[in-house]
Amino acid sequence: MLDRRDVVARLLADRGEALVVTGLGAATYDVAAAGDDARNFYLWGAMGGAALMGLGLAIAQPDRPVVVVTGDGEQLMGLGAFATIALQAPANLTVVVLDNGLYGETGGQQSHTGRGVDLAAVARGCGIADASRITDMAGVDALAAAIRAGGSAPRVAVITIDPAEAPRVLPSRDGAYLRGRMQAALGLAA
Amino acid sequence: MDGTVSAEALAWPDAIFAELRRWDVRQVAYVPDGGHARLIRSIHADAAKRAIPLTTEEEGIAVLAGAALGGHRGALLMQSSGVGNCVNMLSLVKTCRFPLLALVTMRGEWGEFNPWQVPMGSTTEAAFRLMDVETRRADRPEDVADTVSAAARMVFEGGSAVAVLLGQRLIGAKVF
Numbered sequence: 001m002l003d004r005r006d007v008v009a010r011l012l013a014d015r016g017e018a019l020v021v022t023g024l025g026a027a028t029y030d031v032a033a034a035g036d037d038a039r040n041f042y043l044w045g046a047m048g049g050a051a052l053m054g055l056g057l058a059i060a061q062p063d064r065p066v067v068v069v070t071g072d073g074e075q076l077m078g079l080g081a082f083a084t085i086a087l088q089a090p091a092n093l094t095v096v097v098l099d100n101g102l103y104g105e106t107g108g109q110q111s112h113t114g115r116g117v118d119l120a121a122v123a124r125g126c127g128i129a130d131a132s133r134i135t136d137m138a139g140v141d142a143l144a145a146a147i148r149a150g151g152s153a154p155r156v157a158v159i160t161i162d163p164a165e166a167p168r169v170l171p172s173r174d175g176a177y178l179r180g181r182m183q184a185a186l187g188l189a190a
Numbered sequence: 191m192d193g194t195v196s197a198e199a200l201a202w203p204d205a206i207f208a209e210l211r212r213w214d215v216r217q218v219a220y221v222p223d224g225g226h227a228r229l230i231r232s233i234h235a236d237a238a239k240r241a242i243p244l245t246t247e248e249e250g251i252a253v254l255a256g257a258a259l260g261g262h263r264g265a266l267l268m269q270s271s272g273v274g275n276c277v278n279m280l281s282l283v284k285t286c287r288f289p290l291l292a293l294v295t296m297r298g299e300w301g302e303f304n305p306w307q308v309p310m311g312s313t314t315e316a317a318f319r320l321m322d323v324e325t326r327r328a329d330r331p332e333d334v335a336d337t338v339s340a341a342a343r344m345v346f347e348g349g350s351a352v353a354v355l356l357g358q359r360l361i362g363a364k365v366f
Contacts, residue, residue, distance in 0.1 A: 019260075043282075046251075046252060048279075049249075049251070049279055056217060056252070056258075056260065057256035059217055060216070060217070060256070060259070060260025060261050078249070078252075080245030080246055083245050087242075178286065179287065179288065186260065186261060188261040
């Protein structure tokens, strides 16, 4: 079974110009563990908002890949995001859902995906045609290559991962700082 | 209610649209509302703006935070009944000090026939205040442009979070 840290490290190893937004909890730690970067925006709250924040960012920065890395619980809180993203259809947006089927931050309770809800099918039903489930590293490599190559439509990748917890790697929790440093990296006035 | 109103009542949505253009607002996220119907049509017809329909209001808070992160100015259009949905997502605005311009049509406060609109209508301002979003009101058509312009300056030049409440007396009570 795929290790979440290996997946995220591989996904971001050759990220190029990509901007990354993380969903609260373990996805934030996974992206931090892969290497801090001014072009990472870590959410520590705003549950259900990661993919939508990625949408606004992708529309504002159409020439750069925007990658949202989140978990199944975070995405379940914002299922409408798939419908909203499908209507806008930003070609540079990829939503990666690390799916361990449980809420790791709150005691490991089984999530809806752990009991059969299929987030890739939900995304497809909303109109995101390129929505797939990935279960091996070859699939992760193909996804990373697709992000680098760009495309013509948004994509959702639900990656089945081992539910084992990884050691916490805690990036900055200062939201204003994280905002300002990404804006500076983009050459924008904060 | 849209389509059967006086020329004066038609003018204020156009005044808002003119302000959004003047301030170079690029992403307009919205949950459909009768009071905003004319403005929403104008935004869809403007190639310089991205109209972003939402499934629920709090989505717009996150979308516009992403827009601001990437250098786009945004506005969120909604009805007062949606403000309560935004409360937790507003932690994003507060913690990260993102700018926010919300334009809210009021229900439940003036000649409201539907009592289900009253609980949230009567607490709309308090809900925004709870999360440190400034509120300003416009109750007369002639006040709309100035109120939106002043709010936009606070948001786009000052980085503040401001909601403009468009009074139900301005919009007209919904008739069934």
